[in-house]
Amino acid sequence: MADETEGLPPRSDFSAWYNEVIRRAEIMDVRYPVKGLYVWYPFGFALRNHTYTLLRSLLNRDHEETLFPLLIPETEFMKEAEHIKGFEDEVYWVTHGGLSPLDVKLALRPTSETAIYPMYALWIRSHADLPLKLYQIVNTFRYETKHTRPLIRLREITSFMESHTVHATWDEANEQVEYELALTQEFYRDLGVPIIISKRPDWDKFPGADFTMAIDAVMPDGRTLQIGTVHHLGDHFSRTFGITYEDVDGVQQFGSQTCYGISERCIAAVIGVHGDDKGLVLPATVAPTQVVIIPVIVGKRGDEILAAVKTLESELKAAGLRVKTDARDMRPGAKYYHWELHGVPLRVELGPRDLDNHQLVCVNRLGVKTIVPRENAAESVKKLLDEAHDQILARAENHLESHLMTAATPEECNEKLDGNVVVVHWCGCRDCADKLEELTNSSLLGTEVRSRYVVDDEGPCIICGKTGKAALVGRSY
Numbered sequence: 001m002a003d004e005t006e007g008l009p010p011r012s013d014f015s016a017w018y019n020e021v022i023r024r025a026e027i028m029d030v031r032y033p034v035k036g037l038y039v040w041y042p043f044g045f046a047l048r049n050h051t052y053t054l055l056r057s058l059l060n061r062d063h064e065e066t067l068f069p070l071l072i073p074e075t076e077f078m079k080e081a082e083h084i085k086g087f088e089d090e091v092y093w094v095t096h097g098g099l100s101p102l103d104v105k106l107a108l109r110p111t112s113e114t115a116i117y118p119m120y121a122l123w124i125r126s127h128a129d130l131p132l133k134l135y136q137i138v139n140t141f142r143y144e145t146k147h148t149r150p151l152i153r154l155r156e157i158t159s160f161m162e163s164h165t166v167h168a169t170w171d172e173a174n175e176q177v178e179y180e181l182a183l184t185q186e187f188y189r190d191l192g193v194p195i196i197i198s199k200r201p202d203w204d205k206f207p208g209a210d211f212t213m214a215i216d217a218v219m220p221d222g223r224t225l226q227i228g229t230v231h232h233l234g235d236h237f238s239r240t241f242g243i244t245y246e247d248v249d250g251v252q253q254f255g256s257q258t259c260y261g262i263s264e265r266c267i268a269a270v271i272g273v274h275g276d277d278k279g280l281v282l283p284a285t286v287a288p289t290q291v292v293i294i295p296v297i298v299g300k301r302g303d304e305i306l307a308a309v310k311t312l313e314s315e316l317k318a319a320g321l322r323v324k325t326d327a328r329d330m331r332p333g334a335k336y337y338h339w340e341l342h343g344v345p346l347r348v349e350l351g352p353r354d355l356d357n358h359q360l361v362c363v364n365r366l367g368v369k370t371i372v373p374r375e376n377a378a379e380s381v382k383k384l385l386d387e388a389h390d391q392i393l394a395r396a397e398n399h400l401e402s403h404l405m406t407a408a409t410p411e412e413c414n415e416k417l418d419g420n421v422v423v424v425h426w427c428g429c430r431d432c433a434d435k436l437e438e439l440t441n442s443s444l445l446g447t448e449v450r451s452r453y454v455v456d457d458e459g460p461c462i463i464c465g466k467t468g469k470a471a472l473v474g475r476s477y
């Protein structure tokens, strides 16, 4: 599908590198004739499915999966005032059915609160129905006016996981917020992506929420990517949609709610954070191919080698590994290039010498070479895949740690923001935030910062000098 000879742009030119890798590693095809809509290549779609299988396995511990309609009647959509304000210039409308105009126009869901909550109002009657914890993984539509980009900012979000929970009290909903944050920590640890959690400032919270906790990754160019959000909705939506339950004393109460979203940005983070000049570097947890076997055919022992490779492949597959053999008639180097571009975590070479020595030469995607005995190959390979995961996670943690700075003045902050995220102290008032954002062309991302590399302490506000708290400042996608 793509010409494999010419090299990729260096990852230091991240935007060019990213666009090339999305194409050359066959993730998404950006040539679809509608702006902000992209097509999954089969390889990219396999990566997406492994990633969402992982996410489902975590969610299914305490949620149930379901599926709501795509189209939302204007009457429901317009009910939650703040929510409308947040989405009125992003929502797509269906106005006709065939040639006849619809008497009630239908919104393409930008997110599904206004589709789900009228049904929750029908389903929830008593405290015995709570807590209700459902999620769906669907496509959603947002008429984004900022620069669209595959996996990062789409107009059709193809893989939008949205969880919507209802609880008896505000505190129980708050516990659910903490639960979803812990689940997200685990999800991104399994992807090897370090994250920073913080509370978005009030003016940046989800429309209609009490507060928003956001999960940010830091991309190689130092810009942040919001790769998840957990919102405490209080009882705003339950009052609007009449989600009430009879409590143990027989009194009608409004439910307290959370909603939680992760999109295909989680894949953009895996690609951006782990990739290198050769292309993708994929964690074995979600790599479509975890091991590629390369037969080294020299001299007259080709058939013997190929037979040995076949046996090895079926042994590794029987152990549950996702294995491919590349027996194409081409130079080994060209094969290595192809599989490195596709981020395969481990390559196993098998030539005549390895046959005679009953060994396998294993090289992981970061180039670490290990020779292992042929017997118990599956066990050795699994161990090497775990070690490879630890290596890419450590590499990503180092990158995050070295791109998190502090600054005491706007000038220092502005300087350090080039390629980094900066922690400052902020008094909490909007004017100081506006001033800082203006002086440094950045966004105040959040407070109550949770990251092992950030001290969430107090200090003089970077603008007015009053006592402030640690706040994250960055340039975002």
Ligand SMILES: Nc1ncnc2c1ncn2[C@@H]1O[C@H](COS(=O)(=O)NC(=O)[C@@H](N)CS)[C@@H](O)[C@H]1O
Residues within 6 Å of the ligand: 110, 111, 112, 113, 142, 144, 151, 152, 153, 154, 155, 157, 161, 162, 163, 206, 226, 227, 228, 229, 231, 259, 260, 261, 262, 263, 264, 265
């Ligand atoms: N245009 C977009 N393209 C890709 N991902 C997006 C886009 N817009 C938002 N996202 C991702 O989707 C997540 C959830 O979106 S959200 O607006 O913050 N939250 C909601 O919609 C809530 N209803 C939770 S589901 C965001 O954290 C962000 O990571």
Ligand SMILES: [Zn+2]
Residues within 6 Å of the ligand: 426, 427, 428, 429, 432, 461, 462, 463, 464, 465, 466
């Ligand atoms: Zn201030």
